[in-house]
Amino acid sequence: MDKLVITKSPPLSGSVTISGAKNAALPLLISSLLADSTCSFSNVPALRDISTTLLLLKDFGAKVNQVDKNHVEIDASNLSSVTASYELVSTMRASILVLGPLLAKHGKANVSLPGGCAIGARPVDLHLAGLEKMGAKIEVDEGYIRAEVDGRLKGARIFMDVVSVGATENLMMAASLADGETILENAAREPEIVDLANCLNSMGANVSGAGTDHIKITGVKSLKGCNYSVLPDRIETGTFLVAAAVSGGRIRCEKADPSTLDAVLSKLEQAGANITLGDDWIELDMQGKSPKAVNLRTVPHPGFPTDMQAQFMTLNAVAQGAGVITETIFENRFMHVPELKRMGAEIELEGNSALSKGGSKLRGAQVMATDLRASASLVIAGLVADGETTVNRIYHLDRGYEAIEHKLSALGANIKRVKEKQA
Numbered sequence: 001m002d003k004l005v006i007t008k009s010p011p012l013s014g015s016v017t018i019s020g021a022k023n024a025a026l027p028l029l030i031s032s033l034l035a036d037s038t039c040s041f042s043n044v045p046a047l048r049d050i051s052t053t054l055l056l057l058k059d060f061g062a063k064v065n066q067v068d069k070n071h072v073e074i075d076a077s078n079l080s081s082v083t084a085s086y087e088l089v090s091t092m093r094a095s096i097l098v099l100g101p102l103l104a105k106h107g108k109a110n111v112s113l114p115g116g117c118a119i120g121a122r123p124v125d126l127h128l129a130g131l132e133k134m135g136a137k138i139e140v141d142e143g144y145i146r147a148e149v150d151g152r153l154k155g156a157r158i159f160m161d162v163v164s165v166g167a168t169e170n171l172m173m174a175a176s177l178a179d180g181e182t183i184l185e186n187a188a189r190e191p192e193i194v195d196l197a198n199c200l201n202s203m204g205a206n207v208s209g210a211g212t213d214h215i216k217i218t219g220v221k222s223l224k225g226c227n228y229s230v231l232p233d234r235i236e237t238g239t240f241l242v243a244a245a246v247s248g249g250r251i252r253c254e255k256a257d258p259s260t261l262d263a264v265l266s267k268l269e270q271a272g273a274n275i276t277l278g279d280d281w282i283e284l285d286m287q288g289k290s291p292k293a294v295n296l297r298t299v300p301h302p303g304f305p306t307d308m309q310a311q312f313m314t315l316n317a318v319a320q321g322a323g324v325i326t327e328t329i330f331e332n333r334f335m336h337v338p339e340l341k342r343m344g345a346e347i348e349l350e351g352n353s354a355l356s357k358g359g360s361k362l363r364g365a366q367v368m369a370t371d372l373r374a375s376a377s378l379v380i381a382g383l384v385a386d387g388e389t390t391v392n393r394i395y396h397l398d399r400g401y402e403a404i405e406h407k408l409s410a411l412g413a414n415i416k417r418v419k420e421k422q423a
């Protein structure tokens with residue numbers, strides 16, 4: 001597997017163009033399963049999870065035309081299969097999102113239980129309970145979810161006792177082609193939900209309230225194709241901003257969406273960053289200073305995102321002062337902590353909180369990337385560590401960051417990819 005080799009770098013400086021959001025693009029591409037004609041998506045990030053999704057759609061018999069690196073057309077009007085196999089689904093959590101659309105349009109779906117980042121148990125009970133409430137019969141057998149509905153799904157009032165991005169997306173897509181009205185209560189409010197609702201509406205759906213915890217979907221008989229541009233990636237944006245802050249640098253993120261990053265920008269300001277915003281850009285300037293530690297707690301949007309927790313762990317490790325980070329979304333999302341400690345970070349874990357002493361002088365080391373954002377935190381650590389850091393097993397990083405080593409190099413980082421030698 002490829003690895004990244006990073007040596008201590010100067011403060012990051014310059015401009016970086018932000019890609020489309022992985023977590024918006026995945027449900028958007030999958031929503032093409034609902035349409036009767038071609039869906040055209042631009043600003044699609046060139047990522048491993050995107051290739052996996054396209055393979056999955058092709059496996060169902062959809063026609064996929066990769067117009068260029070970031071533009072894809074999908075015609076899923078005629079499918080030959082409604083089975084999502086273990087081989088593809090096991091590598092990517094978001095594949096569970098095909099369940100609702102397949103069931104709504106074709107009345108049947110067999111989907112392997114999903115993989116993705118191993119950051120907790122990640123059950124899918126809310127997805128299944130919601131679809132059952134809409135009339136689906138579901139059983140889990142030999143690792144596969146087998147779902148069927150007699151006729152069409154029926155609109156329902158669905159209350160989710162945990163806020164779930166994926167369940168909200170799955171049920172919103174299913175409800176778009178159901179008979180009657182569906183209300184999703186305690187729905188997730190992430191920007192990616194709003195992006196999906198906008199896309200569904202451009203296909204002829206009737207979704208309102210996305211971005212609040214009460215979403216109303218009035219089912220329609222059919223949906224047409226669309227032309228849709230994916231939302232900028234707020235987590236990629238946040239990752240570059242934290243990298244710049246940790247390095248004491250000054251960068252500008254172009255083609256970003258500042259309105260999706262309130263909680264992250266507020267923490268960066270507390271860390272001492274000077275932040276300037278435009279409509280589609282964000283500038284961060286540390287004015288040569290090193291960051292101050294922050295306290296934070298991960299919560300559903302609009303609170304601080306769990307997908308930015310690991311990057312701030314690195315910031316707190318090297319920052320001035322002590323800081324406490326509490327993870328409330330996933331029960332096993334501190335796997336970067338032992339790796340950061342191997343680099344000299346002074347962090348203690350107490351339950352779901354990580355207490356960092358701050359001021360750690362990091363040293364380069366061989367470290368292992370264990371999940372997507374953990375990998376990003378190790379890359380950031382490598383930029384400021386003395387000597388050389390090798391981030392091994394960057395499979396997850398490639399799932400979620402487009403050309404990260406090229407983007408960081410252009411900002412002055414000393415980073416290179418070492419390709420695995422083919423046996």
Ligand SMILES: CC(=O)N[C@H]1[C@@H](OP(=O)(O)OP(=O)(O)OC[C@H]2O[C@@H](n3ccc(=O)[nH]c3=O)[C@H](O)[C@@H]2O)O[C@H](CO)[C@@H](O)[C@@H]1O
Nearest residue numbers: 023094122123124125126127162163164165166167329330
């Ligand atoms: C592809 C994608 O968009 N991934 C994002 C999505 O993941 P994903 O959609 O998987 O995350 P969820 O929002 O569903 O998970 C939030 C919490 O709900 C729990 N839960 C979820 C579903 C369910 O049926 N039952 C249940 O208990 C989970 O275990 C977790 O504790 O949102 C997460 C939370 O913002 C992000 O970290 C991921 O990057």
Ligand SMILES: C=C(OP(=O)(O)O)C(=O)O
Nearest residue numbers: 093094116117307372373
């Ligand atoms: C956890 C993440 O991804 P996934 O849900 O695809 O595993 C992530 O994007 O940080």
